Amino acid sequence: MTIQEINKAYNRIIGSLDSRELKNAFDFLQGFIAGSREYSFQDKLDEAQETYRYMLRYRGEGAKDPMQEQIYNNLVASAYELADLVKHKALAIESPLVYYSHRRNLQTQQQMSYTNLHSMLSTPVGIVKEEVRFEAGLIVLFHKIWVSNPLTAEEVAGIQDILTDTALPTSVGAQTVSALMLGLQMAFDKEKLMLLFDAASLDNEEIRVRALIGILLTLCKYRKRTALYPQIANRLAALDEKTPNLTKAIRTIILRFILARETEKITRKLQDEIIPEMMKLSPKISKKINLKDFNPEQLGDEMNPEWQEMSSLGKKMEEFSELQQEGADVMHSTFVHLKNFPFFRELSNWFMPFTTSHTAFGDRFNKDSAEKQMLDTMTTAGFMCNSDKYSFYFSMMQLPEAHRSMMMNQFDSQANEMIQQSKEELISKRGKEEIITGQYIQDLYRFFKLYPSHLDFEDIFTSPIDFHNLPILQPYISDEESLTTIAEYYLRKNYFSDALIIYNRLSEHIQGSDILFQKIGYCKQMGGDIEGALEAYLRADLLNTESKWVIRRIAGCYRTLKQPEEALKYYRRYETLSPDNLSAQISIGHCYLELKNYNEALKYYFKVDYLDNKSHKAWRPIAWCSFLTGKYDQARNYYKKITDSQPDTQDYLNAGHTEWALQNIKGALSYYKQAIEADDYDFNKFREQFIQDIPDLLVAGIEENEVPLMLDQLQYTLDDTSNR
CATH class of the missing domain: 1.25.40.10 (Tetratricopeptide repeat domain)
Incomplete structure (x- = not known):
């Protein structure tokens, strides 16, 4: 079979299993095994089919088996797993994807057990030779986990020992978690997911947050499978008991992924609007003011007349600042072209927590302690993710030492203090876990968008990341506060269909909120469902008859639906609340025009012309x-x-x-x-x-x-x- 035929056959099996058409899935699996000539899996398929026949025969005789549901779920789960195994075995030799290339490379090398890797990573660092050995071992660990087959009990125990060893640097646990997450994106493995649950229960914030994100991404990708494994629901419940703020943590992750969808918009806005305007104004402004003297203590209350031309730019920069404070990925456009350093050729480095002690830097940042302190302050105070911090440091390494020193001297102690204060304010405002969440999602975004072979991976940011809609997560994220917060975020970012799903869920339990039905109506209207919008607006109007906004929306919907007589009734209501509103007056005129009452229409048009002669x-x-x-x-x-x-x-x-x-x-x-x-x-x-x-x-x-x-x-x- 060709690679295309393998993927097509696999997708057909998964489609049947997602629809719970088990007989069809078994038939397709039979063809898949025969076509790929992977007959070593035939016995497993025969066993599953025989069990299913017995179950159906028992059911057909009218007998009730209390174990039927569990048997059926186990059969479906085993069919999913068997399809995964056949696919990976069929692609193992021929596929050019990075994943299979690394699997082939590892098979040709001497295999190290997780126990041996654990020992290798436990070596004290500080000596360059030992640090090189440590980093090499960390890369091997990442790849070994990432491309592994379903883990055995022995392998699980070995990885658990690594995760729970608090003496190891944070980077070990963080990279272990990222490798588990990336491996799960390629193939479902219950044991890898259980290891992520283990990691999500640790005290280390960096590891814990990454693990929770990995769990949510896995549940999202395999949403049709999760109900087949009771262990997953049990582990979620246990994690909820141990984590007091699990709901808040999940909510934060959801909001950060929504923000990630804005990254390309922000990049275009920077490139097409803000930066061109700054470039246009820069020469003039730089002549007029001394930027070195530009600090809060020396600014008066008056506005410089020269800055009047900056009004449009000022609005854009204010919006940019708000996005930055919100945690949006405003740095992507800055660092998108700084991912060509040799460091980024190694896949695992895209997930590496930032450290200036990485051997890729040599001792360039250890000679001058003042310079190192300044760079450390800049990277911790800003909004850079780990990947961008590495880019920033590698870019600094490209500068001649004299230029770098001159650049550092431009930041005096006062600037250093301001940056440090900004960092402290950021942490107090958003919390350390929220910052880690945002940075890790940005790291993931850069990997799936910018890694040289990123097309070999299924981009998680092009698929629906709607954790709040997953049945298995709803016990933890269905409270009114969470759903309202997420819906408001979608609404504010103009993702109306996503917001509508949540507002509809809220309306099942909240019947007396006119604001809720206003928002339902607005989302439907923006999605083109005018009749649905009208229905929601009318419901809101019943709950609050004094809302001018709703009355205008109802009238507008009736006009769009070619019902000017009904529209006129509501414009008349609006007129009594706002007698001199010109827009309403001209809309009333339009209604009369559509009703062919031209003389009445003229009265309103003349009124508008009289009141607004400009x-x-x-x-x-x-x-x-x-x-x-x-x-x-x-x-x-x-x-x-x-x-x-x-x-x-x-x-x-x-x-x-x-x-x-x-x-x-x-x-x-x-x-x-x-x-x-x-x-x-x-x-x-x-x-x-x-x-x-x-x-x-x-x-x-x-x-x-x-x-x-x-x-x-x-x-x-x-x-x-x-x-x-």
Whole structure:
């Protein structure tokens, strides 16, 4: 079988199992084994099928087996696992993916047991030779776990010993957890997941947070399988008992993953808006002010007049600052091009907790203690993830020592103090666990987006990461506070369909909140479900009849649904609450226009024109209603104003109709010609619009037999113009 055929056969089996079509899955597995010639798995399949036949036969005889559900779940679980085994065995030799390449490489090398690796990693560091050996052992450990087959009891015990050894550096546990997570992304292994639960119960915050993220990602990827393993639910319950703030931790992870979805938007905003404006203003500003003197103590209350041109940039920078405080990934665009250092060729290094003692730095940052302190302060105070910190340090290494020293000297002790204060404020505001969560998710984002062979991995950030929708997690994340917080976050980031799912869940238990139904309506409206939005808005209106916002939304929905009479009722209600709101006044006029009550519509349009004599937004509807009511001179006056300002194709067309109704054929032809010119001389498009207006022309007294003559005359006029 080709690699494509292997993946197709595997996906067909998984699809059947996800749908709980076990007989089909067994049949597809039989074909998969035969096609891949992996007959060593035939006995396992035969055994599973025989058990299933016995179970069905027993059931068919009317006997009730209290173990039936458990037997069935075990069969489905074993079918999933068997499909995984066959797939990996079939791809082991041929697949060019990094995962299988590393498996093949490890098989050609002398295998080290987890016990031996544990001993190797326990060697005291401090001597360069020993540190090199330690880092090499850590890489071997990472790869061994990542590409391993389902773990045996002996292997599990060996990894548990490593995780629980508090004498080992944090990097060992952190890398072990990352390897387990990455391995689980390639193939489900209950034992690897149980090891993540072990790690999530440890006291070390870095390891614990990474483990919890790994657990959630695994549960999300294998959401159809988790109910088959009672141990998972049991371990979650045990973890909840041991972790007082588990709900808060899960909620934080969910919010950080939502923020991760914003990374590309933020990058584009920086590259397309903020940085270009800064570049544009930089030369002028740098001449006007001395940046070295720019500190809080020397700033007065007055605004520099020179800065008025920075108003738009100021708003963008304020938004950028808010995103930064929120924990958004604002540094991705800065470091996206700084991942080409040799350090990043090693896959495991993308997950490595940051340390200046890594041998990749040599002793460059240990000679000058002041320089090292400054760099340490900058990296701990900022919003850099571990991966970006390595990038930053490697970039500094590229600078000549004199340039680096000069750069460091620009940061005086006051700047150092400010950075340290910023770090302390950040930790107190967001908490250490929240910072670790954000940094690790950013590390994952960079790996799945920027690792040289990242296309060999299924990008977790392109799949739905909706932990709150997983049935197995709902006991821990279904409280009103959590769901409301997550929904509000989705809403604020314009992920309306995601927010709607949660708001609908909340509405099952909260019936008396008009705000909740307002938000349901808004999400539905933004998703294009106008009827559903209207239903929710009407529900909100019943709960609170004084909300002007809801009344306007209801009216707007009725207008969109082509029910102007109903829309008018609500615009009238709104008018009583805000008598001089011009937008509502013009909307009422539109409703009357759609109801063909042109005289009433004109009253409102004139009112808008009188109250707002600057925007002229009422000119067009006044002109058209005047035409429809036979007030052609009035229509002519308004179309003259419109065509003298900023006319479009429709304005010229309507002005032509008005001149024709006034028997000014020459004037009508002139306006029609301008309409065609405004549309790049597309006569066919003009003709379509013209034909739509024929009923109104007939009402205006134009003879039906005059219509084709006007169109022909117009074409001759165009031909004469083009031939000159």
